[in-house]
Amino acid sequence: MHKGKIIKFYRQKAKLTQEQLGYGICSNTHVSKIEQGKTDYSSEITLLFSKRLGIDVEEEFIRYKNIKRLLQCWHDSMIRQRDKEIETLKNKLEKEPLIKISDYQILYELLNARYHLLHQDLKPADKILKEIKKKYKHLPPYESNLLNHLSGIYYLSKKDIVKAFETLVSINIEDYKNEEYYLTLATAYLAAGSRVMAYYYAEKSLRSFINNNNVLKIIDAEMIMLITRESDGCRDFQLKVEEYEALLHTCDLCHAYEKKARVLHNLAYEFYNRNEYETAKRLYEQSMDLKEKKSSFYLTSLEGFIRSCLDGNLMAKKELEKLVYEGLSLAREMKEYIYSISFKLLLHLINHHHTEYFNYLITNALPYFKQSGYVSLLKQYEKELFHYYVKKDEKSKALELASKVLAD
Structure with missing residues (x-):
């Protein structure tokens, strides 16, 4: 079936009809069945198609099968943050035309988003993720979980903790089997001010990184554990x-x-x-x-x-x-x-404009933090505002704020 897809890809690239490709070799009906993977055919036909298309179908088939391995290596190099390897594999994949017809096109698009996130290029990453969500209503389990993971990383980069959690908690780790997810979850809990949960997931990710000898991620996990430890x-x-x-x-x-x-x-x-x-x-x-x-x-x-x-x-x-x-x-x-x-x-x-400071905090800063999902900043400044109300002996405002914080 894959060879049929390859033959069809290069036929269309050469701007040949099925009849033109099969002329003197086999019928256009047989060409159609070969391209759809619905019939067996001899190695002689493969050779004749190769000559007419100016390619080696067997070599192209080997390249096709290698796409998955290249994508896995690219993803692994990004997880390990090996910059030279990341760029080398990116260039190889960009020169691989068969990705367009492979079963791994969505994975390739997702890993392109991951590449942009790694370099803090949030706009192109967001564009890719939105296009994938729009184009594909149903994704395979791994790609679906990777999409949610990358969306979580994007929202964390934007400091939108609420949306980050919404996407991260929907991940099924049994289907995903990417334990880097635990480090992302630890980062989200840290941003939300939940030190215990941040430590728990950072430690969980650390064990995996030690087993895989991923030194750079070990630094990230240990850093979170240090921050959260009293x-x-x-x-x-x-x-x-x-x-x-x-x-x-x-x-x-x-x-x-x-x-x-x-x-x-x-x-x-x-x-x-x-x-x-x-x-x-x-x-x-x-x-x-x-x-x-x-x-x-x-x-x-x-x-x-x-x-x-x-x-x-x-x-x-x-x-x-x-x-x-x-x-x-x-x-x-x-x-x-x-x-x-x-x-x-x-x-x-x-x-020393303290009145202006708290007015700006109330009218501009806090509404923006709340609207944008900046949970930790919201908590930090609401606590500061509470002490200000207490100091000013504005008990009703202090109690109202305290009740609101407890309810949240």
Whole structure:
């Protein structure tokens, strides 16, 4: 049957009718049955078709069967984040015309979306995923689960935690058998502020990555486990710092500088939470130095850097304002509205405009966080607003907000 599909593909490519292909070889009816896989035919006919089409049908058949292996290797290389291998396999697949008639065309389209997500190219990834959902109402189990997994990754990248969970929980792991899914689920739970569940799924994914010797994903899983683990007292915190430093060393050994930037950012946040602003500032700065300036990752660390300087009184007001305007400019250029909100809030804090700060929080920030599914940010700022109402002795508003938070 597959050979018939190959013969039909190259016949149409050569702009030949079935009658023209079969002329002097067999009837056009027989050609039709061969192309549909409904009849047996001799190797002599295969050879004659090959000569007329200017191909070797047997070699093309071997290439056809190799498509699945190439796609599996491409997916595996993306999971392992082997950049050179990813590009090599991508180029091979792009030059493979038989994908269009193979049983793996949908998988190829999905893996193209995965490639874009890996490079944070969200628009082309979203376009591919939407087209697949529109074109194919019923997908094979693996492709269906992969589609949901990639959609979950997309929504996480957009920080829409609600939609991320909606798609991720619909995955049937028995059909999917891709244990990287557990790491994505851990990331979603972390974003939602559920530390216990984030740790559970990160640990679950870690066992798989250790078995498969996937060092880069081991870093990701261990990083989530570190973030979610509580540290009581100085000794516990020092041990945690040592584990972060071990992860940084692993990143250096693997030349995984993007991951190193994230580890530095998370370590900076640990020190920020302990009010050790000098150290937090230094680590945020190191993280920013490793990041592409026009990226959401850079803006996140820039925000942390500014907060550390502001809370630790480590930088003059004018310098802080300059950094905030730099962040605002980048956020507008990148059309990252969430960061525009964050930097506007920082600007109010720097200028001690507390009334304006909370007005902007109530009228702009919180509605946007809720509408866009930014669960963790919503919780963080609602808690801040609650304390503001208590401090202002606005008990009814504080109770209303507290009831709302508990209901959510």
